[in-house]
Amino acid sequence: MIELTPDEWVAIRLSLWIALWATLGALPAGIAVAWLLARRNFWGKAVVDGIVHLPLVLPPVVTGYLLLISFGRKGPIGAFLADYFGIVFSFRWTGAALACAVMGFPLLVRAIRLSIEAIDRKLEDAAATLGATRSWVFLTVTLPLALPGVIAGMVLCFAKALGEFGATITFVSNIPGETQTISAAIYTYTNVPGGDAAAGRLVLVAIAIALLALIVSEWFARRAGTRIHGE
Amino acid sequence: MRVLAVDVEKRLGNFAIAAAFATEGRATALFGTSGSGKTSIVNMVAGLLAPDRGRITFGGMVLFDSGKRIDVPPERRGIGYVFQEGRLFPHLSVAANLDYGRWMRARPRDAAANRRVVDLLGIGHLLARRPGALSGGERQRVAIGRALLMDPQLLLLDEPLASLDAAKKREILPYLVRLRDESGVPMIYVSHQAAEIRRIATSVVLIDGGRVSACGGLDLLDAAAADMLA
Numbered sequence: 001m002i003e004l005t006p007d008e009w010v011a012i013r014l015s016l017w018i019a020l021w022a023t024l025g026a027l028p029a030g031i032a033v034a035w036l037l038a039r040r041n042f043w044g045k046a047v048v049d050g051i052v053h054l055p056l057v058l059p060p061v062v063t064g065y066l067l068l069i070s071f072g073r074k075g076p077i078g079a080f081l082a083d084y085f086g087i088v089f090s091f092r093w094t095g096a097a098l099a100c101a102v103m104g105f106p107l108l109v110r111a112i113r114l115s116i117e118a119i120d121r122k123l124e125d126a127a128a129t130l131g132a133t134r135s136w137v138f139l140t141v142t143l144p145l146a147l148p149g150v151i152a153g154m155v156l157c158f159a160k161a162l163g164e165f166g167a168t169i170t171f172v173s174n175i176p177g178e179t180q181t182i183s184a185a186i187y188t189y190t191n192v193p194g195g196d197a198a199a200g201r202l203v204l205v206a207i208a209i210a211l212l213a214l215i216v217s218e219w220f221a222r223r224a225g226t227r228i229h230g231e
Numbered sequence: 232m233r234v235l236a237v238d239v240e241k242r243l244g245n246f247a248i249a250a251a252f253a254t255e256g257r258a259t260a261l262f263g264t265s266g267s268g269k270t271s272i273v274n275m276v277a278g279l280l281a282p283d284r285g286r287i288t289f290g291g292m293v294l295f296d297s298g299k300r301i302d303v304p305p306e307r308r309g310i311g312y313v314f315q316e317g318r319l320f321p322h323l324s325v326a327a328n329l330d331y332g333r334w335m336r337a338r339p340r341d342a343a344a345n346r347r348v349v350d351l352l353g354i355g356h357l358l359a360r361r362p363g364a365l366s367g368g369e370r371q372r373v374a375i376g377r378a379l380l381m382d383p384q385l386l387l388l389d390e391p392l393a394s395l396d397a398a399k400k401r402e403i404l405p406y407l408v409r410l411r412d413e414s415g416v417p418m419i420y421v422s423h424q425a426a427e428i429r430r431i432a433t434s435v436v437l438i439d440g441g442r443v444s445a446c447g448g449l450d451l452l453d454a455a456a457a458d459m460l461a
Binding site: 126128133 | 306308316
């Protein structure tokens with residue numbers, strides 16, 4: 001068994017915490033956007049689709065910088081949120097979660113959208129004839145049937161958030177105990193003399209977490225699949 | 232009996248529907264060849280397809296009127312619909328499927344009605360199962376039960392037997408006849424099978440190329456069937 005120093009534990013806990021909040025925070029918007037893209041036609045749909053996918057193709061540093069100038073203390077959105085709601089992102093773990101949520105968002109939306117598109121719309125029509133309003137159709141038919149996709153999307157988003165580095169470090173820097181995730185800690189350790197052992201330990205932890213997440217998600221998706229398609 | 236009056240126009244690609252009929256039959260058949268527009272017409276009655284122009288009323292209630300810009304959404308029409316392919320919710324048990332309409336329409340639980348429909352259709356032993364574990368005939372019976380238990384004012388059945396083999400059809404036909412005689416809900420029955428219609432329908436609307444070519448009694452079938460063979 002590997003021995004971890006308190007600092008390393010802090011980085012691991014912080015990583016999991018940030019990834020968890022990034023995933024949960026992105027989920028409602030992710031489901032809403034995925035549904036819109038899968039089921040509605042509206043003016044500017046291609047633009048929305050493009051913006052959602054932008055973090056996937058932009059250099060993460062660019063995404064981080066854009067977050068910094070918009071959600072930073074002096075950025076228009078950041079200043080507004082700080083003044084009126086007391087929500088501060090810059091150099092806080094919340095900012096790291098925001099950066100991770102933005103980076104994971106395209107993966108989340110993509111997985112959910114595909115699973116919604118795969119649902120037979122005729123089932124939604126049938127629900128409507130049985131008296132279900134549009135929101136009830138969504139809650140009782142669309143969402144449960146899309147559940148495997150929702151879980152897959154959450155796992156992808158969580159994994160992306162765990163590994164996120166470029167956007168986070170650009171937006172909220174690399175502060176131990178506040179914004180220093182596993183990735184950032186490994187980066188720091190590899191830059192100091194004698195840090196190889198610590199970096200190596202965190203690398204092993206990162207591999208273990210990633211494997212565990214994959215196994216858990218596979219199990220959930222299988223369970224949801226059998227729940228839907230009967231025994 | 233309440234009157235269903237349909238007068239609609241709808242263009243679908245290069246196929247045009249222009250159908251007008253009124254019926255107050257207990258069981259009215261929409262009879263015509265495949266692709267004659269029957270399903271589109273019942274979809275318009277159900278509110279799943281909006282006509283380009285026209286008017287649909289049932290028992291004095293306006294369901295659609297392009298002139299007055301009325302289009303009651305399907306969930307407020309109270310019209311039950313049995314689809315050709317059943318369309319049961321795969322993630323819900325048979326019991327939950329049957330209960331879905333009552334739940335969505337916020338009706339009180341009615342154990343007696345429930346038992347009556349379950350007995351009528353002979354689906355009591357299936358309640359705990361999932362739709363994926365049902366045979367084709369069982370699935371259609373559950374679909375009929377689901378539409379009935381929403382307590383509809385009108386029941387649409389779109390070729391409910393089309394996906395079944397001859398033996399299964401014989402299995403379900405008696406249930407449909409009992410349904411007509413015992414449920415008290417007027418039915419619109421879509422089919423291209425004259426034999427089925429003879430068993431179930433009390434009046435007939437002939438559909439041909441998106442238009443109504445005749446309305447009347449079961450005797451219309453003889454001439455129509457002869458035409459279709461010719």
